[in-house]
Amino acid sequence: MSGTPDDDEVDLGISLEAVAAIVDHARALQGKEESAPEQATEDDNSEAALLQEDPDDLTEASLRAFIAELNEDEQASLIALAWTGRGDYSPEEWDEARALAAERNEGRDAAEYLLAMDNLGDLLAEGVAAFGLSIEEVER
Template sequence: MPELTISPEKVGFLIEKAREFDVKEETVDPDSGSNGADDDMIDVLEDDGRDPVVREIAGFIDALSEDEQVDLIALMRLGRGDGTIEEWPELWREAARGHRGHNTASYLLGEPMLGDLLAEGLDELGLLPGGEGTTPIH
């Protein structure tokens, strides 16, 4: 079984935050003058480019060590089905090669359903993400 540098608790935190980000949708009414209380706070689900969750995720990922960031990329790819647990060393090497000179947070946030993919990757490794609400969605 592969050894991860990043803790399942850290991955669990990212899973929760990524799922918060994944529910965002395009802004429908950019000039809405309505009060949030009047429209049931629906505007909070619109991605207007100034999302504090994105800043929180990016700051968290940027603060990780390089090996932890590579673990995240490899976990996401494992969860996406790019390889199997037996191919983990190659997945990790590819993630490390692709990581050099790139912004890991931007790369990962560009992946649809990132939270679910990370959860699936952990599940493949037989690990729990460290929180009750962070199980893979099947």
């Protein structure tokens, strides 16, 4: 027998592509929040200008809608990934984290909870990394 057994792979309960999209979106929103509007007028090509809200840009409302469209299991997995990235749970406690996330998310707005977290994109990326996976390797 060669290679790693397939049963060693963890089922995150959500696709890496979906997590990567949320990470990118959350990081883009965080960048917009950190840029000052007065900087944008200095140079139209500055980083601050490029991060300002544009109708075609990703918005918080579109991120909320994306998260709301996920099923309850995917939302619970997203919450558990953020907790894992924050260090609240280890990969060995994944089933427990997902179960608690599902319980706490029942009847609540997962997007509201997740978007209240500082550095959501980084937390999710760290959560994925805890399982030996990388968001950066996901095709976009």
